[in-house]
Amino acid sequence: xxxxDTLENYVFVLPxxxxxxxxxxxxxLWVFQLSRFEWDGIMPTKVFVGMSNFIxxxxxxxxxxxxxxxAGYITIIALTLQNIFAFLLAMACDREIRLKNYYRLIFFIxxxxxxxxxxxxxxxxxxxxxxxxxxxxxxxxIGLSGWTQHWLYDPKTALxxxxxxxxxxxxxxxxxxxxxxxxxxxxxxxxxxRVDGANAWHSFKNxxxxxxxxxxxxxxxxxxxxxxxxxxxxxxxxxxxxxxxTSVPVLRILASMRGSSRFGYACAQGLTFGVVLMAISFIQYxxxxxxxxx
Amino acid sequence: xxxxxxxxxKKIALNTLIHLFLISVSITCLFPxxxxxxxxxxxxxxxxxxxxxxxHEFHFENYYLAWQEGGFGRYFLNSIFYTVSVVVGIVIISSxxxxxxxxxRFPGRGILFSVFMVAMMIPIPGSFVAxxxxxxxxxxxxxxxxxxxxxxxxxxxxxxxxxxxFFDKMPKELEDAARIDGCSxxxxxxxxxxxxxxxxxxxVVVFNALNVWNEYVLALIIFDSKPLxxxxxxxxxxxxxxxxxxxxLMAGLTITALPIIIVYILxxxxxxxxxxxxxxxx
Numbered sequence: 001x002x003x004x005d006t007l008e009n010y011v012f013v014l015p016x017x018x019x020x021x022x023x024x025x026x027x028x029l030w031v032f033q034l035s036r037f038e039w040d041g042i043m044p045t046k047v048f049v050g051m052s053n054f055i056x057x058x059x060x061x062x063x064x065x066x067x068x069x070x071a072g073y074i075t076i077i078a079l080t081l082q083n084i085f086a087f088l089l090a091m092a093c094d095r096e097i098r099l100k101n102y103y104r105l106i107f108f109i110x111x112x113x114x115x116x117x118x119x120x121x122x123x124x125x126x127x128x129x130x131x132x133x134x135x136x137x138x139x140x141x142i143g144l145s146g147w148t149q150h151w152l153y154d155p156k157t158a159l160x161x162x163x164x165x166x167x168x169x170x171x172x173x174x175x176x177x178x179x180x181x182x183x184x185x186x187x188x189x190x191x192x193x194r195v196d197g198a199n200a201w202h203s204f205k206n207x208x209x210x211x212x213x214x215x216x217x218x219x220x221x222x223x224x225x226x227x228x229x230x231x232x233x234x235x236x237x238x239x240x241x242x243x244x245x246t247s248v249p250v251l252r253i254l255a256s257m258r259g260s261s262r263f264g265y266a267c268a269q270g271l272t273f274g275v276v277l278m279a280i281s282f283i284q285y286x287x288x289x290x291x292x293x294x
Numbered sequence: 295x296x297x298x299x300x301x302x303x304k305k306i307a308l309n310t311l312i313h314l315f316l317i318s319v320s321i322t323c324l325f326p327x328x329x330x331x332x333x334x335x336x337x338x339x340x341x342x343x344x345x346x347x348x349x350h351e352f353h354f355e356n357y358y359l360a361w362q363e364g365g366f367g368r369y370f371l372n373s374i375f376y377t378v379s380v381v382v383g384i385v386i387i388s389s390x391x392x393x394x395x396x397x398x399r400f401p402g403r404g405i406l407f408s409v410f411m412v413a414m415m416i417p418i419p420g421s422f423v424a425x426x427x428x429x430x431x432x433x434x435x436x437x438x439x440x441x442x443x444x445x446x447x448x449x450x451x452x453x454x455x456x457x458x459x460f461f462d463k464m465p466k467e468l469e470d471a472a473r474i475d476g477c478s479x480x481x482x483x484x485x486x487x488x489x490x491x492x493x494x495x496x497x498v499v500v501f502n503a504l505n506v507w508n509e510y511v512l513a514l515i516i517f518d519s520k521p522l523x524x525x526x527x528x529x530x531x532x533x534x535x536x537x538x539x540x541x542x543l544m545a546g547l548t549i550t551a552l553p554i555i556i557v558y559i560l561x562x563x564x565x566x567x568x569x570x571x572x573x574x575x576x
Contacts, residue, residue, distance in 0.1 A: 006400050006401075008479055009394055009398040009399075009400040009479075010400065012390045012391060012393060012394035012398070012479070012483070013390070013391045013394045013395070013406060015386075015387045015390065015391070016387050016388060016390070016391035016410075016450055016454065017391075017406060019387065019443060019446055019447050019450065020409075020410065020413070020447060020450055020451075022428070022443075022447075023425065023428070023443060023444055023446075023447035024413055024447055026424075026428060027421050027424035027425050027427075027428055028418060028421065028424070030424040030427065030428070031418060031420055031421060031423070031424045034423070034424065034427070041426070041427065041430075088315075089315075089316070089319060092312045092315060092316055093316070097309065097312060097313070098313075099313075099316075102320075103316045103319075103320060104566075105559065105562060106320045106323050106324060107319065107320070107323060108558070108562075108565070108566070108569075109323055109324070109327070109555060109558065110323055112504055112508075112554055112555070112558045112565065113508070113551055113554060113555075114507070114508035114509075114510065114526055114550070114551075114554070115508070115510065116508075116510055116526045116529055116530060116550075117526075117529070117547055117550055117551045118326075120529060120533065120543070120547055121326045121327070121329070121330045121547060121551075122326060124329075124330070124333065124540070124543075124544065125326050125329055129342050132341075132342040132343075132345070134329070137345070168322070168323075172323070173569065176566060176569055176570065177569070177570060180570040225417060229417065229419055231511075232510045232511065235510075235530065236530070249419065250419055253419065253420050253423065254511075257422075257423050257426070257515075258515075263423055263427065266420055266423045267420050267423050267424065269420060270418065270419045270420015270421065270423060271420065273419045273420070274416070274417050274418050274419055274420070277417045277419070278416070278417065
């Protein structure tokens with residue numbers, strides 16, 4: 001009876017464990033194993049090359065580090081511009097203000113759309129056909145025709161344009177989490193501060209900011225993880241790497257796999273990237289802990 | 295002492311400024327989407343010359359052409375099929391596991407649960423390479439089953455987490471009563487626990503549905519044959535082949551985006567909950 005009972009318990013978790021083992025744990029371990037082979041993905045024989053894939057990434061693969069730098073650039077813009085913007089909007093909506101729910105509804109529309117849709121729609125809005133580029137039309141309309149650009153195809157502006165569209169898609173998500181965070185701050189604190197003669201800036205600095213640090217750290221970590229790994233938006237927006245100007249690490253991994261059929265190398269790139277991401281999150285987390293103690 | 299009128303004026307001015315800010319952001323959010331819909335109703339000749347948001351004549355036949363000739367009808371049904379299958383799979387599998395993790399005591403329970411949770415936090419950016427190899431070996435690549443199983447796995451951890459958190463807080467009295475009445479464990483899970491978990495199941499359903507509908511990279515590497523592709527991947531191939539047919543492309547984009555927007559507006563509450571709770575996991 002006891003044994004039958006225990007077996008029944010396992011029946012409940014069995015489907016989940018099976019699927020998880022086959023489609024998560026096995027591939028996870030394979031990434032480690034494959035990263036030390038040179039393999040085209042088809043041939044039955046793999047050539048063991050030890051750590052040479054990793055050595056190649058670190059010492060020779062310029063395009064990989066270019067991609068890493070590009071992703072870092074987009075991430076810095078997302079961390080600052082997108083999150084400051086999201087925070088300001090959350091502050092604006094965290095008060096007695098009419099239409100609050102409609103604003104919230106609208107701001108979260110870009111995040112629920114797929115990256116492909118967002119990329120392709122924006123590609124169309126800022127296309128290269130004369131007189132049909134909406135951004136250039138608006139710039140001309142307000143007398144800044146000197147600022148018009150081939151936003152997506154000029155190497156100078158392509159990456160920044162990608163970053164800005166990324167922020168357009170992502171700010172609503174940060175806004176929602178910031179707003180949820182702001183709403184957990186008890187109103188009484190602000191009331192008490194006002195009675196004590198604090199002005200709006202004082203309450204912001206001494207109540208809102210300290211209490212929002214955990215939420216901000218969370219948003220920062222998730223922004224870094226999400227933005228560093230973003231790539232589908234770039235496929236939708238410019239079709240891919242465009243000679244490296246808009247290349248990011250995951251696009252490089254995809255290119256190693258599908259373009260040059262180097263499966264082992266692609267896995268090594270994935271691992272390297274995973275380690276970098278974990279390190280960044282860890283540093284951010286440690287930094288925030290230190291910051292909170294002082 | 296300043297008068298009340300001063301403060302009222304100041305407050306109105308501030309609120310107006312805030313509204314102006316919020317409204318301009320809202321317009322920035324909505325404009326590309328209106329532009330997409332408006333362009334999908336123009337013709338190839340007018341699409342780059344007619345810059346009006348409301349075109350003079352509505353060419354609804356673009357939708358018919360996209361649906362029929364562009365193949366979006368097929369891709370749409372594929373996306374629906376994958377989304378429904380994955381969501382049903384996730385709901386059944388993750389609610390069973392979460393229920394067991396919450397209610398039963400058995401050896402390995404703690405370890406198994408923490409493995410699921412740790413998996414949520416470790417980023418493995420190159421995992422699709424290994425998944426491709428795995429599916430090839432299992433002869434599941436370029437099959438709907440392969441894609442559906444992969445996508446069930448993607449949603450599993452978060453769903454188990456959300457459901458277990460809910461079950462942990464749910465009172466056990468009804469389940470105890472059912473047990474005394476001689477109901478089996480499976481029976482209690484299906485007839486008692488699941489109906490009580492409806493609020494959190496809604497979050498799990500909506501969240502995973504959005505996720506599957508919007509998924510791109512796995513579909514890209516798994517499917518070679520066009521008739522099996524979901525919308526997101528098909529859009530990309532459509533753009534490659536019919537680069538000049540912009541109105542049809544815009545109609546295709548609208549067909550892809552509109553269901554998501556409608557579901558989002560109807561299910562707003564659950565999505566917001568999913569985002570805020572899902573974020574707190576990390």
